[in-house]
Amino acid sequence: MTTRVLTGIKPSGVPHIGNFVGAIRPAVVASRTPGVESFFFLADLHSLINTQDPERVRRSTLEIAASWLAAGLEPDKVWFYRQSDIPEISELTWLLTCVAGKGILNRAHAYKAAVDKNTADHQDADAGITAGLFMYPVLMAADILIFNAHQVPVGRDQVQHIEMARDFGQRFNHVYGREFFTLPEAAIDEQVATLPGLDGRKMSKSYDNTIPLSASPAELKKLIFSILTDSRAPGEPKDTEGSPLFQLYQAFATPEETAAFAQAYADGIAWGDAKQQLFERVERDIAPLRERYEALVAKPAEIEAILRDGAQRLRAQYATPLLRELRDAVGLRDLSLAPSVAKQATAKAALPVFKQYREADGRFYFKLSDAQGNVLVQSQGFDSPRDAGQLVAALKNAEVADQLQSTEIELKVAADEVLAALASLREAAAQA
Ligand code: TRP
Numbered sequence: 001m002t003t004r005v006l007t008g009i010k011p012s013g014v015p016h017i018g019n020f021v022g023a024i025r026p027a028v029v030a031s032r033t034p035g036v037e038s039f040f041f042l043a044d045l046h047s048l049i050n051t052q053d054p055e056r057v058r059r060s061t062l063e064i065a066a067s068w069l070a071a072g073l074e075p076d077k078v079w080f081y082r083q084s085d086i087p088e089i090s091e092l093t094w095l096l097t098c099v100a101g102k103g104i105l106n107r108a109h110a111y112k113a114a115v116d117k118n119t120a121d122h123q124d125a126d127a128g129i130t131a132g133l134f135m136y137p138v139l140m141a142a143d144i145l146i147f148n149a150h151q152v153p154v155g156r157d158q159v160q161h162i163e164m165a166r167d168f169g170q171r172f173n174h175v176y177g178r179e180f181f182t183l184p185e186a187a188i189d190e191q192v193a194t195l196p197g198l199d200g201r202k203m204s205k206s207y208d209n210t211i212p213l214s215a216s217p218a219e220l221k222k223l224i225f226s227i228l229t230d231s232r233a234p235g236e237p238k239d240t241e242g243s244p245l246f247q248l249y250q251a252f253a254t255p256e257e258t259a260a261f262a263q264a265y266a267d268g269i270a271w272g273d274a275k276q277q278l279f280e281r282v283e284r285d286i287a288p289l290r291e292r293y294e295a296l297v298a299k300p301a302e303i304e305a306i307l308r309d310g311a312q313r314l315r316a317q318y319a320t321p322l323l324r325e326l327r328d329a330v331g332l333r334d335l336s337l338a339p340s341v342a343k344q345a346t347a348k349a350a351l352p353v354f355k356q357y358r359e360a361d362g363r364f365y366f367k368l369s370d371a372q373g374n375v376l377v378q379s380q381g382f383d384s385p386r387d388a389g390q391l392v393a394a395l396k397n398a399e400v401a402d403q404l405q406s407t408e409i410e411l412k413v414a415a416d417e418v419l420a421a422l423a424s425l426r427e428a429a430a431q432a
Contacts, residue, residue, distance in 0.1 A: 002384050006039040006149035008140070010046050011060040015067040016210035017286065018195040018203030021251045024071045027153065031078045037386055038078040039147055040068060045083045045139060049132040065303050067213055070292035075306045083143065085311035088319035092142040095326055099171040100138050108137050109160055141165035147318055148182035162186035176329045195251055196244035198227050214293055217283060224279045234270035249278050252285050317389055351428050352376065352421040354392050356385060364388045368421065376418050378410045398422055
């Protein structure tokens with residue numbers, strides 16, 4: 001079975017090498033695992049909760065998108081998009097808001113921390129807290145549920161949000177009587193490296209101790225030479241334990257390189273030499289990344305096009321059909337059809353249908369049948385539902401017989417009949 005893995009990245013601030021080592025690089029590697037369908041998106045709607053500086057939102061979205069692409073994310077192999085380009089996410093947020101328990105949101109850590117701080121400062125409990133902060137978990141649930149993600153890799157601080165997404169999804173399923181949503185699981189990676197910053201604390205924007213991904217070689221060198229060390233003289237053995245310099249080295253180096261560096265510590269390497277070695281090792285990994293990053297940031301139109309393309313395809317394949325179903329489920333319906341649900345059902349039944357399914361051989365198939373159940377087109381097996389879905393999407397647009405000449409499908413009736421069936425589907429879609 002394909003596992004859908006979804007990662008949201010809130011664009012805030014300049015990406016640094018800690019983000020790269022701790023989050024970006026491992027996620028890009030994981031996205032290449034066979035049987036995984038990956039979703040990476042820029043949670044720009046979420047960023048509005050943190051900043052009301054429009055230029056900062058724009059700049060940060062661009063820089064974070066460029067970092068992921070520079071790190072090797074392949075937008076034709078994974079879904080890469082921007083949250084605000086999928087209006088169905090906002091629409092789903094409202095549908096979920098109307099089943100979400102307010103009491104659950106009261107208990108969200110981020111909101112509670114803000115209330116606790118106000119209380120400690122003898123302020124009104126909700127002083128300065130926007131409804132956006134309060135609703136954060138509902139928007140996040142919509143991000144996850146809209147694509148029926150199975151797994152969401154997150155840090156410990158986000159686990160509660162995934163549990164809330166499960167809760168809201170389950171409530172919706174229960175109220176509207178069907179398994180509309182898959183319930184997601186948090187995937188916590190204990191391995192994920194947290195990189196120390198220049199002062200030895202965790203590398204983080206909030207401590208102002210980061211090394212930006214885009215630092216020039218000269219800047220990188222200067223920052224690395226500013227790392228805090230103890231006062232041991234050259235020739236004196238140094239401790240690797242608790243040495244941020246060593247930990248940074250380790251995050252980039254192979255086990256062999258790390259062992260050699262540890263030996264140099266034991267042999268009393270001078271701090272200046274150790275810093276030079278660290279600089280050279282980091283620079284080796286970062287140089288190509290920096291080059292790609294700079295090239296990407298210089299062409300924002302290309303990034304814009306990549307993001308829009310991802311969102312457009314995702315909407316067509318998942319979001320738009322799902323929202324159509326959900327709107328109907330909650331009763332946001334075409335008034336001319338109501339209240340006769342039966343009439344709607346017959347209108348649907350008269351149309352040909354694509355059915356996607358999985359066979360005992362573990363492969364993914366689809367067929368197109370007419371209203372009477374006669375098979376018009378039968379596909380061969382595909383490795384992933386996505387491959388099958390892409391061919392279905394292409395067939396839906398097929399208007400001439402030439403477009404039906406794929407070796408992956410078998411026409412069970414004349415091409416003209418298939419084309420007529422496809423045309424009736426398009427017509428129905430246009431009217432919907
Ligand atoms: N809340 C996440 C963070 O601050 C970002 C995020 C938004 C997210 N939507 C998501 C993460 C959906 C995973 C899934 O890091």
